[in-house]
Amino acid sequence: MPTDWNAANAADEYLAAADALDWLDLGYRLVFDALDLDHPQPGPVLDYGCGPGQVARYVADTYGHQVIAVDVAPAMLDQAAAHPHPLVRLHRVTDQALPFLADGTVAAALSCFVFVEQAHRSTQVAISREVRRVLRPGGRFAVLTTHPDSAGIPFSYFQFGEPGRSYQPGDAMTTRITTAQGSLVLQDYFWPVEVYRSALTEAGFVDVSCQAPVPPHPALGRETTPHPPVLLVTGTAPGPAAPGDPNTH
Numbered sequence: 001m002p003t004d005w006n007a008a009n010a011a012d013e014y015l016a017a018a019d020a021l022d023w024l025d026l027g028y029r030l031v032f033d034a035l036d037l038d039h040p041q042p043g044p045v046l047d048y049g050c051g052p053g054q055v056a057r058y059v060a061d062t063y064g065h066q067v068i069a070v071d072v073a074p075a076m077l078d079q080a081a082a083h084p085h086p087l088v089r090l091h092r093v094t095d096q097a098l099p100f101l102a103d104g105t106v107a108a109a110l111s112c113f114v115f116v117e118q119a120h121r122s123t124q125v126a127i128s129r130e131v132r133r134v135l136r137p138g139g140r141f142a143v144l145t146t147h148p149d150s151a152g153i154p155f156s157y158f159q160f161g162e163p164g165r166s167y168q169p170g171d172a173m174t175t176r177i178t179t180a181q182g183s184l185v186l187q188d189y190f191w192p193v194e195v196y197r198s199a200l201t202e203a204g205f206v207d208v209s210c211q212a213p214v215p216p217h218p219a220l221g222r223e224t225t226p227h228p229p230v231l232l233v234t235g236t237a238p239g240p241a242a243p244g245d246p247n248t249h
């Protein structure tokens, strides 16, 4: 079972953990750079799986973009709604569908630490397909996740997977986030780099590429190990789909 974000206090504890550490050091700056958020965008930015909304608010505050922040967990959206921002719109999603967004209307999209929560690869593909549908042609999608090749490595803020254990695709994998206030344990799944990459290509993204910087790197804060803590997968939405394209949602 993946983490139940609607369980008592789970959403509060996640936001408290994010507040307690410098969450930006978990690789989010790679995402903002990959999406070129420093520049004006022809439409809103989509944050898929926004959690308690700290990333959406940061994007709105720092770059001045409108952000559509969506999540499946009502408790996470309640947490996000408790900190309203005039540029951030919240929506609940079910079954990875974004019916409130027309085709080709979103400028750029990000999804941080969401794909690793999926027990099934097909859900990663479904998310990617729907994001591709709503992105304008040429719009970029950035997926940030824990780096599967670093399972079991102790990083300064977190560790995912057990040391010395070999994981198979789809295996359950615990992620432990450690802050000054204690530990938060999340139930994630192990997926190899190729699975993340192929979710985007199968959904019809082009120019799909992966980045995995190692410390020291400005986006990775105080990490010191020679291992990549995070993986960034990016892809570009192609031109409008032809009629009958199986990638159309």
Ligand SMILES: C[S@@+](CC[C@H](N)C(=O)[O-])C[C@H]1O[C@@H](n2cnc3c(N)ncnc32)[C@H](O)[C@@H]1O
Residues within 6 Å of the ligand: 005, 018, 048, 049, 050, 051, 052, 055, 070, 071, 072, 073, 076, 093, 096, 111, 112, 113, 114, 117, 123
């Ligand atoms: C670890 S939290 C990350 C939150 C936020 N993106 C961040 O970086 O802080 C993962 C979030 O993804 C959401 N999520 C997981 N699967 C989802 C799905 N299929 N559709 C929408 N949201 C999903 C969860 O409810 C949770 O809020």
